[in-house]
Amino acid sequence: MSVQWSGLSYRYAGGSGLLSFPDFRMAAGQHLLLRGPSGSGKSTLLALMAGLLTPTEGRIDMAGSDLGSLNARQRDAWRGAQLGFVPQRLHLSASLNVLDNLALPFISAGLPPRPERAQALLQHLGLADLGQRLPHQLSVGQAQRVALARALMRQPALLLADEPSASLDDRHARQVLDLLLDTAAEQGITLILATHDSRLAQPLQGRADWRVLDLSDSAAAEAAV
Incomplete structure (x- = not known):
């Protein structure tokens, strides 16, 4: 999926500052890693790419x-x-078990659930025995992986993930990255990951199919992987 924006900025209601982003273009077949500390605009840029926010100025395609x-x-x-989205706040339905949460993307679209795909994703993420648990019975890391599985359920063309390794130990952080990369390769998904976690950035170094946009300062300059 091609991604581009120009003259892009956003101001939150009541906010005094304007978040501005450098013009950017990414061809189909590439992926994007957004880097930067908390408050640098990573989550805002993901929300603009998801159409959850409307730009104050500029255009995003x-x-x-x-x-x-x-x-x-x-x-x-x-x-x-088109979209799978893993936000920082996971928004799992508290009254539904894990398998029912994974069925929601189909039910909300008027489509029949696919329990076999749900079980396969849970197996890959080390959650195979947790399908009947409610969200409050999950650890933070387990809930993070359930949210990722839900985002992948409908095999989206684009997956946005906001700090997907948050609260995960090293082994599960690598499992999540492997799942993202394997799924992207198998299904032709465009990945856009926002993170300050060097555990995700390091394995991507030197890969020609990855772009990196560093939002560490107000200028937000593109960096080499």
Whole structure:
């Protein structure tokens, strides 16, 4: 999926500062790693790419769709068809068990659930025995991996992940990265990861299919992997 934006900025309601992002273009077949500390704009940029926020200024195009020009219903349809999203706040439904949470992306789209895919993803993420647990019965790391599995359920063309290794130990952080890379290769998914975790950045160094955008300062300069 091609991704590009120009003149892009966003101001939160009541906020005094304007977050501005350097013009950027990424070809189909590439992936993007957003780096920078908390408060540098990573989550805001992901929300703009997901169509959850409307730019204050500028234009953002995802696979040729100008998200700022779409109305709310059109954006919802675009997200349902194209996007998997793992936010920092995981938003698992507290009243549903893990397997039912994984069925939600299909049910909300009026499609039949795919329990076999849910079980395969849970197996890959080391959660095979937790399908009947409620979210409050999961550790923070387990809930993080369930949220990732849910984002992958409908085999999206684009996956946005905001700090996907947060609260994970080294072994599970690597498992999550391996799952993301393997799934992207198998299904042609474009990955956009936002993280300050060097455990994710280091394995991607030297890979020609990855771009890195460093938001460490207000200038937000692109860096080499």
